[in-house]
């Protein structure tokens with residue numbers, strides 16, 4: 001592992017232009033292995049667009065992305081996921097018409113190699129139930145295994161999303177505003193959960209809640225109008241007058 | 253448990269039905285029930301609106317007609333040939349269409365199906381406006397005479413039963429799980445490492461193959477393959493049957509097909525014959541406006557609420 005270097009993910013000159021408008025502007029991101037790294041910035045700064053570029057849901061206009069020293073700039077979304085980079089979405093990303101157990105199992109079942117087998121009974125997936133339930137327990141959802149996800153509360157959906165992501169055993173998790181739209185209790189819950197699952201992993205997260213950022217994150221990158229404004233630990237970044245200015249008029 | 257009893261009752265009814273009801277009508281019903289169930293695989297479970305399924309139904313009908321009439325193949329082989337042809341056509345059209353979403357997917361499948369239709373109009377082997385007439389029914393397994401309507405009915409029933417089982421198995425399979433994940437949230441399925449286009453393509457090919465099986469069987473029953481089978485009206489009709497019965501339910505499309513075929517037959521023999529399209533249009537409007545879940549879907553919802 002150590003020969004892969006200290007950075008798990010790096011970008012060089014990452015740029016995305018939408019019809020002349022530059023949403024991501026020459027971003028050099030260096031994410032250290034086993035850290036929780038935050039990407040913050042005002043609304044429209046380009047945070048989600050960076051995630052979309054890293055996971056190839058969008059094609060970069062320019063620039064290079066490397067994961068574990070390997071150039072993944074031209075890889076496809078599903079390939080990147082299979083390498084161990086799993087993202088969440090700003091809106092909750094669950095499969096609403098399936099049960100919580102089925103949600104997690106969909107992530108687990110790829111390893112069985114039967115995902116194209118339309119002639120096999122779905123019961124063959126029951127072999128994965130124990131693992132699925134273990135994962136649900138790890139996010140406190142053990143009692144909801146059989147609940148259809150559409151009927152679950154927002155906070156639980158986000159916890160389920162994390163369980164599903166964990167099922168992929170990701171090396172790098174990209175979380176886009178995991179606490180957005182949550183009440184204080186749920187925020188607390190998800191914060192603890194993220195800390196728990198960060199053991200042995202790297203997390204890059206977009207987060208507006210600076211309280212969460214200060215308790216969780218080792219490194220913070222501030223994005224403004226698509227470009228990196230500054231970078232460092234929480235004390236350094238929060239003392240930077242330019243950061244305060246960038247957040248002026250916003251909920252700072 | 254309840255559904256097991258339901259299936260047993262349905263099987264008993266299907267086995268005894270030709271003693272009371274005209275078997276040719278029943279066979280027509282089964283063919284269209286199969287067609288709609290196959291279609292539901294891509295619309296209800298794949299979340300993709302194909303507007304070109306007549307190409308598979310009609311294409312298989314012609315190939316089977318030709319194989320039986322001109323090549324003189326045994327009946328089973330003739331049906332399999334037509335079904336395989338529909339599968340290959342499904343693969344070709346699917347590879348072009350599958351990357352598109354929503355209305356673009358519908359438009360491309362419609363355009364491709366129209367191309368196939370025009371091919372059939374001008375191709376010599378289809379018999380043009382007259383179609384392929386007098387296709388021999390032949391025998392089942394070389395012994396059972398299918399010229400007898402009763403024998404033919406049970407032959408069709410076996411085909412329908414097998415295909416129906418395959419469809420419900422597909423829905424309840426590891427593949428079916430991935431498919432419903434993709435329908436629920438495609439971006440998330442991608443981010444879990446699934447190449448979603450490949451799964452959608454397989455669903456499309458399965459759907460077109462089974463739609464072909466319905467068309468092939470229909471040719472044997474009516475001893476006829478014609479342009480009607482491949483016309484875009486047919487693509488529209490199967491959408492209507494599926495929506496009316498209940499999208500994404502296993503039995504829904506069969507129920508929808510039953511209602512439409514029964515209505516057509518009943519109205520066509522009465523003074524309202526000219527009004528069939530209007531009645532179907534009204535049903536379509538009612539489905540879209542009031543009964544979005546279709547007959548089976550609404551019924552299920554009603555039962556869920558009242559117990």
Ligand SMILES: Nc1ncnc2c1ncn2[C@@H]1O[C@H](COP(=O)(O)OP(=O)(O)OP(=O)(O)O)[C@@H](O)[C@H]1O
Nearest residue numbers: 018022023041042043044045046047048049050090
């Ligand atoms: N597909 C697109 N086409 C055109 N413009 C886009 C597209 N996606 C994003 N943008 C623009 O790029 C800019 C950055 O958007 P992005 O969603 O990345 O911001 P963000 O930092 O995630 O904001 P928020 O905090 O509100 O989530 C915005 O001005 C947005 O309008």
Ligand SMILES: [Mg+2]
Nearest residue numbers: 047048049090
């Ligand atoms: Mg965003």
